[in-house]
Every structure is written in structure tokens, then in C-alpha cells.
Amino acid sequence: MQTIKYPSRETWKSILARPAFDHTKLFDTVRNILDNVRQRGDSALKEYTLQFDKVEISELQVTQQEFADAEKLISEPLKQAIEMARRNIWKFHSEQQKEYRQIETHPGVVCWQKAVPIEKVGLYIPGGTAPLFSTVLMLAIPANIAECQEIILCTPPGKDGRVHPAVLYAAQVAGVHKVFKVGGTQAIAAMAYGTESIPKVYKIFGPGNQYVTAAKQLVSLKEVAIDMPAGPSEVEVLADETARPEFVAADMLSQAEHGADSQSVLITTCEQLADEVQEQVNLQLEQLPRKELTAKSLANSKIIVVKSLEEAIALTNEYAPEHLIVSTRCYNEVADNVINAGSVFLGHYTPESAGDYASGTNHTLPTNGYAKAYSGVNLDSFMRKITFQHITREGLDGLSNAITIMAENEALQAHSNAVKIRLQHDETEE
């Protein structure tokens, strides 16, 4: 990890630059797969699964028997852990429901919003030896609270043609309706266009590698909405002299173990802490099973020493971290001044991994500085707001001058006529 002491404001931008990857470079490769799935449906999916996942799949949809088999493979402690996470995630996301009131904006003019679930949503879960069953919970639980009618999940099969049991168990617990054994770009294509087996959805959620990210971007241009643009995961720890170096080091390592392109940043007002964290990172790294990968990602990571807490907060808002751990004495005051971040963890006993799994908050969050414009996944991500209005004849009369004058000034005579023709009409026939 590089340590940067007291950088001047002009250097902030370059110091905070993230390792860049241009997904648009993959568009040509990805577009071929998308087009092929769009045209040839299931048979293209099966060919790509053979090519990329090295397994022949006859039935794409996971059967009830496979769910039952999976459940048997899950230990009781893991089941209990998933249940606690499920309950807390459900609780936090349930509270995000909002009541919408009817507003009389003008006498006789009543307007309101109504939140409705997106009818069909698709969740993507990457494969691998340790698949992200926690992400299944994070996406499927709010989709269920929103009451989406069709919640499907695509995930690549292992070489044995099966889906990791923890993913299937989590899918069942969290209320996924159908699981399909298909991964990568081809899975995104299937959910965007629909195939014989896999229904088309209206919005796609979930993480993935660079091909999946590029595919989500491409289909989002026309066919389907996506949760948010993606980038490598990252954490920032904002710490003063009250922070424990061993806690800070553990938090930075927990981010770094995600992948070689992950980034951990410590911004601190305390030079001594900077040195001690460096020492602790080296010490704790030795014990990690993913030591090599983690070390690679630490090469992208930085310790930045600043003069004041105010400067630390300004630098944080400029960086807009996905995860922000605030390990300072007055963490509530820091929290009040955080403008750009995905999810914020306050105090010395609130590690990011609590929010990654079980505290109840969502872990699908804006990376790459996108927190400046995007929210993390929340209940609203699975809903839309429709506006409604009802106007009485008198109400329309009250608005008529405003509407007709504005419409005519925009040279839209027919807009004006739609009001005038109604008011010329015999009132008694309303």
C-alpha cells in the first residue's frame, strides 16, 4: 500500500483515480453472443454453456428435486445464519415502503403517486467455487417485499451440471420463483430477450465479470433496465486517532480479498495510525487463504494522511466510496457531512462485513464513484411510481388560462384545444 501524506487539493483527483476498465471495448464480442441468443434461444444457451462452463445441460430450469437435494447439503448452522440474515434484510427493506397521499394542488385538481412493483425481474448470480448466495438474499428479498410477480435467477452450472447448493437454498428461502442454469453474457441475453425456457424480464440485477457488465450495459440501451453500472468493489476507512489499527487493517483486507481489482483506502488524520495499520495489514495478510490475490489488490490500495477531519470528509465526498467505515470519536457528526457514499458503517464495532451479510442493509451498492448519482439497491429499485390525476370541470376551468397560454406559447395549439373543447361543452353533461 502506498502512503500519501498531506496531499494538496490539486492532487486529489489523481490520487483518488480508480483502476479503469473500459467495458465498451468488449461490446463487439458481447454483441455476438447477445444476437445469437436472441435469434436461437435455448439452443444457443446450451451451446455457450458447453463452450464456457464445460457442461452439457439438457434442462435449463432447476427442478424441485434439485432444490430438495441442495437443502440436504446445507448444514444447520448455515441455515440458521441465512435465516438471521433473511429476517434482518426483510425488516430493513420492509420499512422502505411509503404511503402516498392524494394532493389537491389546485381546487378540483387532485394528483398522487402510486408505487407498483416491476412485474418481471431477473437476478444474476455469478458462479465459481464460492458463489455469492448472500447476494441472492440481497436481491430476492426486496423483490419479494415489492411483490414482483415473476422473480427469476440465472447462475452458471458447475462442471457437474448443478448449481451450488447454497445458492439454491438461498433462492428458495428468499422467494425466487425460478432458477435457470445459465451464466455469463448468454444469461443476460436470455433475461433481456426471453427464450423458450427463460422469460423476458423488465429489469436485470446483480454482479458479474466484465463480460456480464458489458452485456448488461448493452441490453440496457434498449431492451431492459439494469440495477446500476458496475465496477470493482471498494472500501474507504475514515479514521482518527481513536481507531484500532487491527480493526482498520481487518476491514481493508476484507475488501482486498474480493479480487485483484478491489481497492481499499484509508483516510486518516493520524500519522501513527497510518504506520500501525500498514504493519497490521502485513501481519494479518500472512494468515489469509487468499493471500496472493489479496496482496495484488493491496497494490491498488492507499493510505492518505490529512490535516483535519474536515479535509478527510471533503476527500471522502470527492472519492464517493461504495463502502465507508467511519472509525472516529464523533462518528455521528461525520455521518451528517457524508454526501457521497453507498453505505456507511459508523463506529469501531461496525465492520463492513456486517452489512455484507446480516445487519439488514443491502450490499449491492454503487462503485466507481457512481454513488455521486446512484443509490444502492433498495425497495424502490423493484418498483416504479405512476402518477395519477383527476380534475373536475371546475378544476379544469381554474387551470385553463395557465394551460392554454403556455401551450400556445409553445406553439402547441391542439394541447390548448383539448382544454377549450371540454370547457365549451355543456356543463350538465359531466
Place this chain on the structure above:
Amino acid sequence: MQTIKYPSRETWKSILARPAFDHTKLFDTVRNILDNVRQRGDSALKEYTLQFDKVEISELQVTQQEFADAEKLISEPLKQAIEMARRNIWKFHSEQQKEYRQIETHPGVVCWQKAVPIEKVGLYIPGGTAPLFSTVLMLAIPANIAECQEIILCTPPGKDGRVHPAVLYAAQVAGVHKVFKVGGTQAIAAMAYGTESIPKVYKIFGPGNQYVTAAKQLVSLKEVAIDMPAGPSEVEVLADETARPEFVAADMLSQAEHGADSQSVLITTCEQLADEVQEQVNLQLEQLPRKELTAKSLANSKIIVVKSLEEAIALTNEYAPEHLIVSTRCYNEVADNVINAGSVFLGHYTPESAGDYASGTNHTLPTNGYAKAYSGVNLDSFMRKITFQHITREGLDGLSNAITIMAENEALQAHSNAVKIRLQHDETEE
């Protein structure tokens, strides 16, 4: 207008197909302009303004004097109309603020959301002889309620080098901070990347032609968020035998006058109404100043007669119209069953043009079926939700099994360590 009577369900998809335009075909042209502005800033903007808008601009930013001049050109009735619209839009969007409560998801684990404004937003308003000053209100008012710190607006200058006075007046009234005389792809580039004069923003809003749409799509892949994908404007009238043919015809014409690619659809349970509306459309069309353009767009428009109100509603939800006018006896029951629409106008005295200008609802809405996944612009469009959490040592203890078991099952040992190291720590030092 084509009339289709009692179509079978299998034909719905083709009947409801919209005139398609593939914006990705413009990407190469647009990318050149984007790159040029990114590299050469203001001087590229001025060159493109000379090339496309046929005017030489020395200062891009509109001056106080120009605002003052514009105000003098606005008639008192138009000022009053704008004021009524402003008040109603403000009222409706103010009510969209939400209180966020702290939730104790587990003893000692407190989580909450906080809504924060997007710091910097950019609004795009197209030019032309009748520029959309109403859209200025629709975008700038919620941005102001959200308390965005920097609200800028780009719009092309006329051949006299000035911005239409109604746009400047509306910008002033609605609280836009800075207006710049630049349009088209080059304006989108300026707001996405920033130039010497124009600040980079985090989210871009507003309508535009196909080049502007393509440019917004391209920059949304990396640099900046956008309001939503765009397509031609459209209205559906859902009517039974209680609807007045002259009102329905006026509503369909008011949509059709927007542009040759606009679409008006009538779905009705009443064959007689279908014929009468056709007649009324022909009659009213004769009186319109934009008669030729409107006639072109009517060629895309359709009257569909169905057997029942249930079928009409199902067809509506499949179409997912931007604007839906419900001209039926029991419009509230229809409203309850509308799942996919942008904005819904209920009853015989609620024309779309009320919502376009002055009722208070927003007129920036999802077109092209995007209402299945997207909301129209509302207060939330200008905000993000950050999640916060605070956990006590006891709270972390309560979650620790769940976190460590799940993390270890995802092969993320360092995630588990971040919890364990805290709980090994001497409790008294918290």
C-alpha cells in the same frame, strides 16, 4: 388512423409495436463530437455552435443582462401562467419528500436510509421556434426542492445568438443557477465531461432529438447518470361508451402534434365511439396550424376496439403508455388495475395537457414501453439514498455467528476476521 376490431391476443404484440429507431446507429457520429468536446472544451463547443446553430458565440454563459432583457419580453398573462404552473409543480413534488426512520433490525444493530441531493445536475432543453419552457419548470423545480447545489441548463442559441426569452424566464423562476448557450450532442458532452466554462454534472435530464438521445446513452455508460432512455412521445386513451368523441379526438391530436413519430392510440369497448372519434379527428385536424405534421403522426396512430374493459386494461398494461387517459364511467376501478403507465389522467375533464403544463405532475415520463421498468421524473430522480448503520459491541456479538458462517461459506475469510478481531478485543475499551 388504422382501426383494428377485436384483435386476438396473439396479435397484440405486433399491433402495439412502436415505430422503432435504433439510436446505437448514431453512436459513431456522436462519439466523434463527444471526444472532441472532451479534448478541446469550449473551443470545440463554439465551433459546433457555428456549424450546427449557424451563430458565433463568444460567451457561452447567459448573462444577467440577458435574463433581464428576456423578462421584459414576457407578457403578464404568460408570467401568471408560469407562476400557477410553478406553484402546482412545487406543491406536488414537495409532498414527495419522505421521512426516514432508524430501524433496530437486531438488538444493538441500527440501520437507516438518508436521502441526499445529487450535488450537480444538468438540464437539457432543445431549441427551435417554440422551445419547451414548460420542461424547464418540470426539471428545475424538483431539483430545487431536492436542494441540488448546482443546477445548470444547456440550450441551443437562436441565429441571433440568444436563448428564447421564455426559456430564460422559466429558468429564473424555477431556480436554475446557470444557463449556457449550447445545444445538441456538444451540450451533452459539455455536461458529462465539463469544459472551461461549463461544470461537469453527475446526472443529465431532459428531452432531445435522436443525436441528443444517442449522446445521453453513450455518456451514461461511464461518465454520468441520465434521467431515463427516451423515445417518441405517446398517448393512449382508454374509453367506454361514456366518453365524448370530441374530447378523445382533441386528446389524440394534442399528442399527434408533437412530431411525426408521436403515437396516439385509442382502446375502446365501443364501436360507435371508434367511428365518431375518427370523424372528429378529421374535423378538428383541419383547424390546426401544425396540420401536416399532425397528419403524419396520425399515420402511426391506431384505434383498437376490444370486447371488454378487462381486455382493454390488459392491452393497456401490455402497451405501457407514457400517458394514459381513462375516459370511462368507473375510472377509479380502471386506475386500480393500471400496472404499466407513466402518468394517468382520470375522467372526462382531465386532458393530458393539464399534466403537461399546470396540474403539478411531471411531464418527463417513460416512453416506448419503458414504463414497465422506469418511473417518470420525480423528486427521487434528483436524490440518492445512502444507508447508514451503527452496531454496538453486543450487537456485533449477536450477528457474529451469522456473518462468520456465511463469509466462510463464501470463502471470504478476511470478512469473517473483521468480526472476530473486534470480538476478541477487550470489551472495556469500546
